[in-house]
Amino acid sequence: xxxxxxxxxxxxxxxxxxxxxxxxxxxxxxxxxxxxxxxxxxxxxxxxxxxxxxxxxxxxxxxxxxxxxxxxxxxxxxxxxxxxxxxxxxxxxxxxxxxxxxxxxxxxxxxxxxxxxxxxxxxxxxxxxxxxxxxxxxxxxxxxxxxxxxxxxxxxxxxxxxxxxxxxxxxxxxxxxxxxx
Numbered sequence: 001x002x003x004x005x006x007x008x009x010x011x012x013x014x015x016x017x018x019x020x021x022x023x024x025x026x027x028x029x030x031x032x033x034x035x036x037x038x039x040x041x042x043x044x045x046x047x048x049x050x051x052x053x054x055x056x057x058x059x060x061x062x063x064x065x066x067x068x069x070x071x072x073x074x075x076x077x078x079x080x081x082x083x084x085x086x087x088x089x090x091x092x093x094x095x096x097x098x099x100x101x102x103x104x105x106x107x108x109x110x111x112x113x114x115x116x117x118x119x120x121x122x123x124x125x126x127x128x129x130x131x132x133x134x135x136x137x138x139x140x141x142x143x144x145x146x147x148x149x150x151x152x153x154x155x156x157x158x159x160x161x162x163x164x165x166x167x168x169x170x171x172x173x174x175x176x177x178x179x180x181x
Contacts, residue, residue, distance in 0.1 A: 026063045026105055029055045031149065033172030039073050040165040047073035053172050061105040065113055071095045071157065073166065093159050095121035099133055112136045119157050129158030139174075147174050 034050045051069030058064055075092040101115025117131040135153030142148055149172040156165050 026057045026059065026061055026103070027055065027176045027178055028057045028063075029147075029174040029176040031055075031172040031174035033149070033170055035151075035168050035170030037071065037073065037155070037166045037168030040167060041162075043076055044164070045074040045076050047071065047166075049168065049170065051170065051172065053174070055103065055174070063103045065099075065101045065103045065115070067097075067099040067101070069097055069099075071097055071119075071155070071166075073157075073159065073164065093122045093127050095119045095127055095157060095159075097131070097157075101133055105139075109139045109141070110136070111139065113151075113153075117155070117157070122160060127157075127159050131155060131157040131163075145176050147176060148172070149174055 031053045032051070033053065034048065037047045037049055039045075039047065049069055049071040051067050053065065053067045053069075056064040056066070072094045073092065097117050097119045099115055099117040101113045103111050103113040105111045112135070114134045115132065117133055118129075119131050120128045122128065133153055133155045135151050137149055137151030137153075140148045140150065149170075151170050151172075152167070153170060154165065154167050156163055158164075
């Protein structure tokens with residue numbers, strides 16, 4: 001786990017020193033990405049997520065960031081098996097989610113975001129409900145029309161009869177609809 005976060009931190013530092021200079025911060029774009037997540041509640045292991053993310057420019061430093069994706073958290077399988085699943089432990093679950101967050105660029109390529117989420121999934125939709133996301137990141141300009149976005153985030157998601165906080169790292173490749181200046 002430490003190696004993965006060290007690698008991510010190294011890439012962000014590399015991006016800071018090698019990125020193209022930009023004048024316009026927020027731009028409309030669409031992207032695809034994935035990441036890892038670490039549930040902050042006992043009973044779970046590292047999971048993963050896959051997303052399709054849009055960005056709709058509202059002002060120079062503000063975008064609306066609708067995201068749809070699949071988020072997975074894995075059970076550590078500790079506990080007592082009752083014939084159906086392990087009791088007293090977390091249960092593995094795959095959740096489809098829709099998130100509509102607001103993103104604010106506070107310094108050129110650095111941003112913060114927050115917003116509500118709707119989750120659907122689990123056995124018989126047993127993990128469906130409302131949640132939220134909060135985080136920050138860095139937008140690395142690859143060329144005039146595309147960029148890589150690195151974000152650290154914290155999500156709150158419904159998992160059966162409890163709410164599970166999750167921290168994660170996500171990388172998204174974005175195609176921007178307007179050229180960088």
